[in-house]
Amino acid sequence: MIRLLSFLAVVLTLNHVLVSRGDDWPQWLGPKRDGVWRESGIVDRFPTNGLPVRWRTPLGGGYSGPSVSKGRVYIMDRHVARNATKPANSFARGAIAGDEGVLCLDAATGTLLWQHRYECAYTVSYPGGPRATPICQDGKLYTLGAEGALLCFDAASGKILWSRDFKKDFGAPTPVWGFAAHPLLLGRQLICLVGGSNSVAVSFDKDSGQELWRALSAKEPGYAPPTLIHAAGKPQLIIWHPESVNALDPDTGKLYWSIPFTARSGLSVPTPRQDGERLFVTSFYEGGLMLKLGADQPGATVLWRGKKQSERDTDTLHSIMPTPFIDDGHIYGICSYGQLRCLKAATGERVWETLEATTESRKETRWACAFLTKHQERYFLFNELGELILARLSPAEYEEISRTKLIEPTSPDPGRLVVWSHPAYANRCIYVRNDKELLCASLAKNP
Numbered sequence: 001m002i003r004l005l006s007f008l009a010v011v012l013t014l015n016h017v018l019v020s021r022g023d024d025w026p027q028w029l030g031p032k033r034d035g036v037w038r039e040s041g042i043v044d045r046f047p048t049n050g051l052p053v054r055w056r057t058p059l060g061g062g063y064s065g066p067s068v069s070k071g072r073v074y075i076m077d078r079h080v081a082r083n084a085t086k087p088a089n090s091f092a093r094g095a096i097a098g099d100e101g102v103l104c105l106d107a108a109t110g111t112l113l114w115q116h117r118y119e120c121a122y123t124v125s126y127p128g129g130p131r132a133t134p135i136c137q138d139g140k141l142y143t144l145g146a147e148g149a150l151l152c153f154d155a156a157s158g159k160i161l162w163s164r165d166f167k168k169d170f171g172a173p174t175p176v177w178g179f180a181a182h183p184l185l186l187g188r189q190l191i192c193l194v195g196g197s198n199s200v201a202v203s204f205d206k207d208s209g210q211e212l213w214r215a216l217s218a219k220e221p222g223y224a225p226p227t228l229i230h231a232a233g234k235p236q237l238i239i240w241h242p243e244s245v246n247a248l249d250p251d252t253g254k255l256y257w258s259i260p261f262t263a264r265s266g267l268s269v270p271t272p273r274q275d276g277e278r279l280f281v282t283s284f285y286e287g288g289l290m291l292k293l294g295a296d297q298p299g300a301t302v303l304w305r306g307k308k309q310s311e312r313d314t315d316t317l318h319s320i321m322p323t324p325f326i327d328d329g330h331i332y333g334i335c336s337y338g339q340l341r342c343l344k345a346a347t348g349e350r351v352w353e354t355l356e357a358t359t360e361s362r363k364e365t366r367w368a369c370a371f372l373t374k375h376q377e378r379y380f381l382f383n384e385l386g387e388l389i390l391a392r393l394s395p396a397e398y399e400e401i402s403r404t405k406l407i408e409p410t411s412p413d414p415g416r417l418v419v420w421s422h423p424a425y426a427n428r429c430i431y432v433r434n435d436k437e438l439l440c441a442s443l444a445k446n447p
Contacts, residue, residue, distance in 0.1 A: 002401045011165060022427030026069040027135040028182035028225060029271065030373075030425070035323055037375045037425040041445050045390060045402035051441040054429065055110030059434040060101065061411070062129025063180075068426035069136035072113065072155070073105040073371055075438055076143055078122075078129030090413040096122040100130055104158060107427060110440060114158035114311040120147050124178040126413045127145070128435065131180035131223075133422070135190075140206065142190055146178030162209035172196040175220055184237075186250055188212075191237065195221035201239045203253060215253035218243045220320055222268035224281070229274040231293040240281050242266045245291065247298055256298035261289050261305075270319045270333075275326040275345055278303060282324060285309060288316035288348055304348045309388060311336035311366070316348040321420065322369050325379075325393075332379075332393045334358060338368025340381075340398060354398045357381050357389055358362065365413050371422045380425070382432065384418040385409055410435040 019278030022039060028036040060077035067074045080086060081097035085240040101117040118160040124146055131146040141155040148166030154157065166172045166179060172195035181193035190206045200216035212421040222241040228250065229236050237250040247256040262286040273280045279291040279300065287306025294300060306316035317324060317333045330351065338358035342351040358368045370383035378401065381389040386407040411416040411434070424433035428444035 025426040026067050026137060026426035028133040037374050039428055041428055042375060042443050043445050046404040050404050054440045054442055056107055056117045056437050056439045057110040059433055059438045063421050064130040065133040065422040066424045066433060066438060067134045067136055068107055068424050068431060071107050073107050074134040074136055074141055074435045075103050075433060076130035077101050078121045091125050093123055093125050096127050101409040103141050116158055120145055123174050125176050127415060128411050128413055131137050132182045135183060135185055137185055142183060144179055144183055147174055148179045149410055150360040151241055165210050166194050170194050170199050180223040182225040186228060191226045193221045197361055200241050212255035215248055216246060220266040223266045224268055225271050227272045232296055232298050234298055236298055240268045241274055242268045245281055257300050259291060259300050269321055271323040273324055273326050280326060282317045282333060284311050284318055284320040287314060287318045290348060317343060318343055320367055322371050325372055330395050334369050337364035342395060351395055357399060358383050360385055372423060382423050384420060386419050406441060407432055407434050407439060
């Protein structure tokens, strides 16, 4: 009997460990880079008095989202120099003195474990801070600053292992809104959007920083993250810059195919989305483009594209930042003035739209946005007002389940206070930042 009780105690203990162990969110859009949160034991609706906040840690400015890996949180921020000021017009470009920082925090307590800061004068429009989300894998951390500083750290200690400078190494001018495309780790490669002649896309050895290959030329590199898809029995690296959607052999950078698609003002931003034999991209002015991928060999043809070339007079999906979802034959995404829309993936036809998830006034607001993350059969939407919404999205309707205020919007860049940073979901928690703090709140059903 004693042995049986001891055995049962061990089983229960192991079961508790397995159930309570949380998943990581080590890069842009999570472990599989698809914006899906796969942990179980998550709340069905939010408490009436708000989510339990586990910790808050002071932070500088930035759009960079947090990444969570092996009990640590990694985030970037920006401090403006004391004798420097940001221009009143956020679109203006100058030279604003300050620094960028990479911070490592304890995921359970928010305690600062290490940080690295380096001087970095900003010449970008919307000079609020770094844009790209850090990537953590195999004990290494990779970060990309708004002015093109690519750094590789020992994730545990913060020691710099190697670094590259896009402007010095490639002669790449800083894009209007900075270097913002989240790098992609693929095998031994770290693939980045850089810019310059024949170097829109550059592959680096992830352990040494040595260049492996470079590909494509364009006037501007854009801001869309390099994206890996599988079609025609081959992995294909999608590089969408403001002149075309391109597929490369990820091992060599050799061009497989290219479809022209001009993005005005260089606004190729949201992550391309694959849906079986289809590939979808969306741009602020030009709207949506759906490609049909070749089945037997790498290639693509236009299945449909939006007819309206305006952010105001829209038809399909004119997204400026948020990554859309394709689910059961329908596209869900945020349009140019905050409209959460549902489209038929086969044709681009609009099914419904609502402003309930994005704007305070429920009126169309330019650039209003929310970041979508799927969890089981529902979605978490974190909007620019600092609200977290739990909702079901279906071809029938937008069905809101629960809503709570999570963090204050602090960035005045678009002429109103917003928070434009994609949260991380890990350890049955949400990790989210504004320009003053990073916080962790529990989403566990039984915290």
